[in-house]
Amino acid sequence: MRAAAADQVEPAINKYLVAVLAWAVPGGGHLLLRRHQKGLTFLVALTLMFATGLWLEGRIFPLGFDVTQPLVGLAAIADLGVGIPYFIAKFMGHGAGRVVAITYEYGNAFAIVAGLLNMLVVLDAWDIAEGRK
Amino acid sequence: MTSHLALMALFAVFVSTVFATLMRDEPRDQLWFGSKLFVGFIGAGVLIGWLLYPLPL
Numbered sequence: 001m002r003a004a005a006a007d008q009v010e011p012a013i014n015k016y017l018v019a020v021l022a023w024a025v026p027g028g029g030h031l032l033l034r035r036h037q038k039g040l041t042f043l044v045a046l047t048l049m050f051a052t053g054l055w056l057e058g059r060i061f062p063l064g065f066d067v068t069q070p071l072v073g074l075a076a077i078a079d080l081g082v083g084i085p086y087f088i089a090k091f092m093g094h095g096a097g098r099v100v101a102i103t104y105e106y107g108n109a110f111a112i113v114a115g116l117l118n119m120l121v122v123l124d125a126w127d128i129a130e131g132r133k
Numbered sequence: 134m135t136s137h138l139a140l141m142a143l144f145a146v147f148v149s150t151v152f153a154t155l156m157r158d159e160p161r162d163q164l165w166f167g168s169k170l171f172v173g174f175i176g177a178g179v180l181i182g183w184l185l186y187p188l189p190l
C-alpha cells in the first residue's frame with residue numbers, strides 16, 4: 001500500500017526552474033511536470049495567438065519607460081510575457097507594427113493577450129510544482 | 134483577414150482554449166467549459182455591439 005502510494009508521488013522538480021521554463025516556452029512548465037496534454041495545448045494556442053498578432057501587423061512594443069506614453073511600457077511587459085517567441089520575433093524583424101493597417105489594433109490585442117495568458121500559465125505551473133494542484 | 138466578427142471569433146477561440154485548459158483537468162470537461170466560454174464571448178460581443186448601435190446619439 002505504501003509502495004503504491006509512493007509510486008504515485010511525482011519526482012521533486014525545482015519550482016523556480018518550472019517557472020522560468022513555463023515563461024520561456026509557453027506550456028514548457030506543464031510539459032516538465034508531465035502534464036503533457038495541457039502543456040501541448042498551451043504551446044500551440046499561445047504561440048499561434050502571438051504569431052497571429054504579428055500576422056495582423058501588430059506591434060511588439062519596446063521595453064523602457066516613457067513618461068509621456070506609460071501604456072507602451074505596460075504593453076511591452078505584456079508582450080514579453082510570452083517568452084522566447086517574443087525574442088524570436090524581434091530577432092527576425094517582425095512586430096514593427098503598421099499603424100495604418102486596419103488590423104493593427106487587433107494584432108496588438110492578440111500579441112498582448114498571448115503574453116498575459118502565458119503569465120497565468122506560469123502561475124498555474126508554479127502551483128502544480130508547489131503541490132497545490 | 135479583416136472581418137471584425139471573424140477576428141473576434143478567432144480571439145475567442147484562443148482565449149477559451151487557454152482558460153478551459155487552465156481551469157479544467159479532464160479533456161471532456163475542458164471541451165464543455167471551453168465551448169461555453171466561446172459562446173459567451175461571441176454572445177457578449179454581439180450583444181454589446183447592438184447596445185452600442187444607437188451611439189453616438
